[in-house]
Amino acid sequence: MEPFGAWKQAQAMVRVTALASAVFVMLLVGAPGSGERNDYSSVSEAHRGCVEDAVDSIVRDAVRTQKRMAASLLRLHFHDCFVHGCDGSVLLDGNNSEKLAPGNNNSLRGFEVVDALKESITSKCDIQISCADILALAARSAVQSVSASHVTWSVPFGRYDSKSPYSNLTKDLPGTEDTMDIILKKFAAQGISDPKQVIALIGGGHTIGRTHCSFSRRRLYGNLTSISALYSDPQYVTYLRQECPKLQTDEQASAIEIDLDNTSRDSFDLGFFRSLREGRVAIRSDMVIGDPANSPDVRAAVTLCTDDAYAFYNTFASGMEVMGSAHILGREEGEIRTNCRRPNGYSSGGGGGGGQHYAMP
Numbered sequence: 429m430e431p432f433g434a435w436k437q438a439q440a441m442v443r444v445t446a447l448a449s450a451v452f453v454m455l456l457v458g459a460p461g462s463g464e465r466n467d468y469s470s471v472s473e474a475h476r477g478c479v480e481d482a483v484d485s486i487v488r489d490a491v492r493t494q495k496r497m498a499a500s501l502l503r504l505h506f507h508d509c510f511v512h513g514c515d516g517s518v519l520l521d522g523n524n525s526e527k528l529a530p531g532n533n534n535s536l537r538g539f540e541v542v543d544a545l546k547e548s549i550t551s552k553c554d555i556q557i558s559c560a561d562i563l564a565l566a567a568r569s570a571v572q573s574v575s576a577s578h579v580t581w582s583v584p585f586g587r588y589d590s591k592s593p594y595s596n597l598t599k600d601l602p603g604t605e606d607t608m609d610i611i612l613k614k615f616a617a618q619g620i621s622d623p624k625q626v627i628a629l630i631g632g633g634h635t636i637g638r639t640h641c642s643f644s645r646r647r648l649y650g651n652l653t654s655i656s657a658l659y660s661d662p663q664y665v666t667y668l669r670q671e672c673p674k675l676q677t678d679e680q681a682s683a684i685e686i687d688l689d690n691t692s693r694d695s696f697d698l699g700f701f702r703s704l705r706e707g708r709v710a711i712r713s714d715m716v717i718g719d720p721a722n723s724p725d726v727r728a729a730v731t732l733c734t735d736d737a738y739a740f741y742n743t744f745a746s747g748m749e750v751m752g753s754a755h756i757l758g759r760e761e762g763e764i765r766t767n768c769r770r771p772n773g774y775s776s777g778g779g780g781g782g783g784q785h786y787a788m789p
């Protein structure tokens with residue numbers, strides 16, 4: 429695998445500008461990975477500007493139409509990067525696709541926005557950009573579109589797309605029943621080994637968006653002994669039990685959605701961490717990161733993100749840069765797909781890659 433060398437010497441600038449106070453903070457973050465730069469990562473400023481403008485305008489329109497789309501695009505990038513690296517594999521259609529794997533099926537959203545982005549870039553900008561790069565840019569525009577503070581990070585180009593899905597690797601994604609130890613290990617496996625970045629990424633993801641009751645049922649009606657050992661507001665648990673009653677079928681539970689951030693579900697802000705402090709978060713893994721029994725470094729990370737908005741935004745932004753560089757494919761292993769939903773050459777019988785056999789529905 430060819431490392432994503434664009435980050436090697438780069439010192440990325442992460443900017444957080446609070447519009448209210450016009451504070452401008454610049455943070456230089458170190459770069460993971462080593463080796464050669466991917467061969468199309470260095471594009472002209474004109475091309476980059478065209479691509480970024482196209483992505484920004486379509487994502488902002490999509491979020492204007494439906495606020496939740498910001499959350500859905502951010503999550504798509506996360507679920508792309510944690511499964512065989514940021515290679516657009518989550519975007520592929522097919523019977524054995526990642527999008528149909530447990531946890532993703534009927535849960536991931538935003539694919540049609542990525543299609544629109546690909547189409548717009550192809551028609552407006554004279555450059556081929558991978559679907560994985562488009563997703564990384566979309567996630568950044570998505571966060572910016574729901575953030576009153578200007579949270580941003582560097583998104584170098586040069587990720588190649590996979591030639592097949594890797595649904596067998598969706599187990600690498602963290603799950604709602606994971607312990608803090610497992611969560612940290614799963615993030616570390618993607619190169620995110622600083623607990624501060626782990627906590628900021630989870631809190632940044634879950635300060636926007638929704639969850640289905642199916643993900644909260646075990647937390648509400650499962651192993652109550654371990655749940656009661658965790659800090660949780662009884663009134664909020666009562667509210668959740670009303671929203672997600674016990675006697676539902678799985679199908680019914682999957683139809684009900686609740687907010688991940690009980691206070692401000694459509695704003696990228698401190699709402700999640702404030703709710704966590706009050707014991708008012710919906711899914712079990714979110715409770716787990718607020719467990720007072722966690723190690724001092726995890727507790728310190730939660731305190732930092734709760735008490736210091738700029739530290740949270742900057743750590744989230746630097747974490748997104750590390751996540752966005754996870755296991756980048758080189759040209760030999762990947763391609764730049766012309767259609768994000770299928771590998772190139774699919775219609776002529778090609779499209780087999782290093783992962784699973786590619787099969788369309």
Ligand code: HEM
Nearest residue numbers: 499500503506535602603604629633637638639640643713
């Ligand atoms: C321990 C780690 C994590 C676990 C267990 C987890 C789990 C979940 C679950 C169960 C949902 C609800 C899905 C549904 O009901 O359909 C969800 C939603 C979401 N997650 Fe996470 N997540 C984690 C970390 C992250 C990270 C690191 C990010 C991004 C940086 C993120 C971003 C999101 C977003 C934005 C949503 C809402 C999506 C929407 O409304 O369409 N999550 N997550």
